[in-house]
Amino acid sequence: MTQSDSQVDVLIVGAGPAGLMLALWLSRLGINTRIVDKRTDKVFSGQADGFQVRTLEILDSFGIGERVWKEANHMIEVSFWNPDENGVIRRNNTAPDNVSGLSRFTESVLHQGRMESFFLDAIAASHPHPSGSSAVKVERMVLPTSLSIDEAAADDDDAYPVTVTLRHLTEEEATPTQRLSNLSDGLFRSNLAGDDVGDMLERSKAREGVHEETVKAKFVVGCDGAHSWTRKALGPDFEMQGEMTDYIWGVLDIVPITDFPDVRNRSMIHSASNGSLMIIPRENKLVRLYIQLTEVSVDGGRIDRSKITPEIIFNAARKIISPYKLDYHYCDWWTAYQIGQRVGNHFSKVDRVFLAGDAVHTHSPKAGQGMNVSMQDAYNLGWKLGLVCKKVMQRSILSTYELERKQIADELIAFDHKFSRLFSGRPAKDILDETGVSMEEFSKAFEMSHMFTSGIGVDYSPSALVSKPREAHQLLNEDKAADLKSDQDKPSNGVDSILDLAKNCKPGMRFPSFQVVAQAGARPWQLHHKMPSDGRFRIVVFAGDILSAPRRDLVNALGAWLAEHVLARAPKMDLSPGADPHAGTMRFKTDAAPSAVDVLLLHNSKRLEVEILRDLHETYHPFDSKLGWDYDKVFVDEESYHNGHGEAFKGYGVDPGKGAVVVVRPDGYVGLVSSLEEDGWKAVETWFERVLKMS
DSSP states (O other): EEEEEEEEEEEEOSSSSHHHHHHHHHHTTTOOOOEEESSOOOSSSEEEEEHHEEEEEEETTTHHHHHHHSSSSSOOEEEEEETTSSEEEEEEEESSSTTTTSSEEEEEEEEHHHHHHHHHHHHHHHSSTTTTOOOOOOEEEEEEEEEEEOOTTHHHHHHHEEEEEEOOHHHHHSSHHHTTTTTBBBGGGGGGGGGOHHHHHHHHSTTTTTEEEEEEEEEEEOOTTOOOHHHHHOGGGGOEEEEEEEEEEEEEEEEEEEOOOTTTTTTEEEOOSOOOEEEEEOSSOOOEEEEOOOOOOOBBBBOOGOOOOOOHHHHHHHHHHHHHHOOOOOOOOEEEEEEEEEEESSSSSSSEEEEEEGGGEEOSSSOOOOOHHHHHHHHHHHHHHHHHHHTTTTTTGHHHHHHEEEEEEHHHHHHHHHHHHHHHHOOSSSSSSSBBBOHHHHHHHHTTTTTHHTTTTOOOOOBBBBBOOOOOOOOOOOOGHHHHHHTTTTOSSOOOOGGSTTTTOOOTTTOOOOOOEEETTEEEEEEGSSHHHHHHSEEEEEEEEETTTHHHHHHHHHHHHHHIIITTTSOBBOOOOSSSSTSOOOOOOOOOOOOOOOOEEEEEEEEOOOOHHHHSOGGGSOTTTEEEOOOEEEESSSSSSOOOOHHHHHHHHHTTTOOOEEEEETSEEEEEEEEHHHHHHHHHHHHHHBBOOOO
């Protein structure tokens, strides 16, 4: 056996969607990062495929969203099919798949492997980074074998307190047994399969020349799935809690040959006695079928996987969809899984080792949440780790990861517990059938779930990053209220938001996007496009009418105050070449690294009567000796030449006569709503003092 030693700021275990999201964040921030995965290659077929609207917004902030949007199939309508009085399935309801106005995107589906390719392209576009960090590349066929934390050094910002041993495998050792048989199935990744890490290690023992590497890391993040090695290495306190049901579902990706009229709609079909079926229309004429397997039994909590074949799954689908015909010539992938809901009690250990995605919560895939919530876990954690590594942000902020994402996981488990049972249950025969599922109740539950399933309804609890009154969150399951209440009682930063000033900019929720017009150039923009995921905080100044002398003086006084009390004191940070994906690759270097705090101004005066350099403080058009004045920070809420009126002040819920100041976190969530008046300025300064390492 050969040995080697190395050191890294962040080690990511697992190169699925969560791991790649995290690697992309850290690449954009120039952090010394490694990502390892036990598998031989990325996903080429099957696995996750659903992209919720908030996920698409996040991907768009990295320059990936439009690529997914272009290739994906857009989900527009959902159909509900239920048995009539004769037991024959009939379409009895249709509804929009998305709530209008939530986002500029709608729910979409695209193969996970394409998205992973987009991630790898975006990671490559982040380099060469001014920090000098090397490009992040997925190291495959690498398996961790031990993990230890020097807890005495955990509070030292400069320490590398986590030690991980990595074993480098051969392709044969890293290939799952089922893959060796060339079957295009996903059972080896399913929750019906056992953990194969032990088998991999056993196969590597007998080989001569095994290479093991000892890695010292500041932080380790387990994104390694439901059988997470990282979670198990942290000990029994990190075991996931929950339950498995008796419901077994199969999944087929096929090009269907059928006379079923809604095959290109998202369709939910309940048969009278043969179980349920969900149809998800995919790209490239593919359709994904989720099929309840009523003829596959659970024996003492265990299932004989040898009894599950594509033929059994497909025959179950035919029975459910009858009297309509169903056949196929092409099958791209298949798998099966057992419905269960489990979540970990802890998402991190001493804020040095973290768990994300399926490594810390699992549930059924039919609500389209698995990949989305996993990536959003990593999106929440990535900038926090990166800014702590860069010594831009206080390390205590890392504790908000568990506070925020455990709350979402608990809500997800509560939702999935209810939704999966409604979907898998037998339809009620009539109103007196107390053991059957009311199809009206099922349809209503689906329609009520839009805010949650879209990701737009995420509402983080008060903390150092979220200043809002301690009001109870609306939960999907009241039984979880007591569990989440303890999280909500964590201390905040002591700064109060003034919620009425920006009614639709709610602290703890994502900052929405509306069309605005660039003061210089008149180009219409989605305001999200001017707030890319580059690691910076944003102060959005809703200025109102700056042609009014008193208002202009107030806004400029605010600019002067921000320059002295926030911008001059905030740390500086280099930006990657891909930091602003909607403006192209950054070719020209600034004279100095920009502040970690970026200021944007939105007014509603007549654009042609406003001159940026004449009328506004330099905070709103910062000067660089190499690039000149920045004309890209000031926007107007008015009708564009070609795209209509965005009505941004109305959309954000801001009265132009009062104005507002909104602090937005690097992940696009609102941290603080304050006033344009002097009493609001100190709140902004105090908020940043408790988050950043201010000078």
